[in-house]
Amino acid sequence: MLLVLRSILFNLVFYLVIVLYVILALPFFFLSYRALVGFGKFWGRTNLWLLKAICGTDVAFRGIDKIPPGALIVAAKHQSMWETFTLLLLFAEPTFIMKRELMWIPLFGWYLWKSRMIPVDRGSRVPALRRMTTRVRRELARGRQIIIFPEGTRRSPGAPPDYKYGSAHLYAETGVPCLPVALNSGLFWGRRSFLRYPGTITVEILDPIPPGLDKEAFIERLKHDIETATDRLTAEAGPEPRRRAA
Numbered sequence: 510m511l512l513v514l515r516s517i518l519f520n521l522v523f524y525l526v527i528v529l530y531v532i533l534a535l536p537f538f539f540l541s542y543r544a545l546v547g548f549g550k551f552w553g554r555t556n557l558w559l560l561k562a563i564c565g566t567d568v569a570f571r572g573i574d575k576i577p578p579g580a581l582i583v584a585a586k587h588q589s590m591w592e593t594f595t596l597l598l599l600f601a602e603p604t605f606i607m608k609r610e611l612m613w614i615p616l617f618g619w620y621l622w623k624s625r626m627i628p629v630d631r632g633s634r635v636p637a638l639r640r641m642t643t644r645v646r647r648e649l650a651r652g653r654q655i656i657i658f659p660e661g662t663r664r665s666p667g668a669p670p671d672y673k674y675g676s677a678h679l680y681a682e683t684g685v686p687c688l689p690v691a692l693n694s695g696l697f698w699g700r701r702s703f704l705r706y707p708g709t710i711t712v713e714i715l716d717p718i719p720p721g722l723d724k725e726a727f728i729e730r731l732k733h734d735i736e737t738a739t740d741r742l743t744a745e746a747g748p749e750p751r752r753r754a755a
Contacts, residue, residue, distance in 0.1 A: 516704045519563040526555060531616050538623055545624045546602065553594040560591075565707030566697050568595065572714035575688070576600070580649040581717070582687045584676050584731055586739050587658035588666060588695030591710065596690070599714075600654040606641065606675075625653075629675075631661070638675065642682050649683055659731060666695040666743055672732050677724040689715040689731055691738030696750035708750060711742045 530552050537545045560566045576599065583603075585596060597603050609628035612618040621628075627644045630637040645655050659676040680687050691713045697706045715734050718727065743750075 512704060512706070515564050519559060519705050520703055522559055522563065523556065526552070526559070527617075530555075531620070534620055535616075538620065542623055542625050543602065545620055546597070549594075549620075549624065550597050553597045556594050557598075560705065564705040566705055567709045569709050569711045570599070570714070571711065573599070575714045575716060577686060577688070577717055580652050581654055581685050582645075582676065582679055582683065583654050583656045583690060584659045584687055584735070585656060585690035586692050586735050587660060587663050588692065589663060589698040589700055591694040591698040592692060592712075595694075595712065596656055599712075600656070602651070602653040604648045604653045604655050606645070606655065606657045627655070638678060641675070642679065645679055646683060649685060654688075655679070659735075663695075663700045665700050666693065666739075670732055670736050672728055674724065674728065676731065677728045680718075680720070680722075680727050681724050684720045686717040686719055687727070687731065688717050689734045689738075691715060691735050691742055693739065693742040693746055693750075696743065696746050696753065699753075706750065706753065708746065711745070713738050713742060 530548075534545065534548050537548045557568060561568075578601075583596070583600065585592060593605070604624075604626060606627045606629055607621070609630050612621055612626075612628050625648060627641060627648065629641045648655060657676050657679065659672050660670065661673045661675070664671065676687070692711065694710045694712075697708050697710050715738055718730060718734075722730065
């Protein structure tokens with residue numbers, strides 16, 4: 510019962526904070542995109558503090574020293590909404606690749622546009638891929654870090670991996686390193702559950718993949734590195750989180 514009450518309280522506060530911060534961010538809309546991204550990081554830190562204070566859910570980061578400076582592609586495991594605000598905190602100038610429908614949300618979508626996030630139309634395939642690549646190159650030229658979820662959507666812990674070729678295409682077309690990221694957030698913040706479980710979510714930065722591999726070799730290495738590390742993090746979390754996920 511306490512778990513349910515804490516989860517309800519957190520979700521209520523979480524969405525109230527979103528509304529409040531959307532209003533507070535209005536002056537930043539008229540500043541540079543860097544100012545708005547900085548405000549987004551402040552929102553991310555607030556969420557992590559609320560999650561720990563209300564639900565007892567903490568976070569541990571590993572391998573931060575492996576993040577190379579400057580432009581790169583970040584390919585991260587995607588298990589919940591949690592990483593959409595947490596990954597903001599790890600990079601100097603993060604840029605998410607996201608579904609274009611998010612850009613249509615009043616105010617919030619405007620902030621995404623101003624922050625130079627990259628929308629993608631998942632229905633138009635080749636034209637969408639071409640437009641996305643153009644935008645990615647433009648942001649990489651600014652020295653930004655492009656965050657992509659290579660499976661395209663959230664996958665529950667233990668679900669069979671389903672890696673798309675968008676990340677391989679960007680890797681081949683841009684010639685920058687790719688930084689794999691593993692995590693186990695889905696054990697504590699479920700994909701389709703309002704419950705927020707206590708414990709420690711672990712995010713692990715893996716060894717960068719240097720440019721130069723062909724697409725097939727790249728996607729195989731990316732999948733192997735992320736899935737191997739994610740399975741290990743899932744095992745480390747203990748039997749109870751694994752039971753819940755199952």
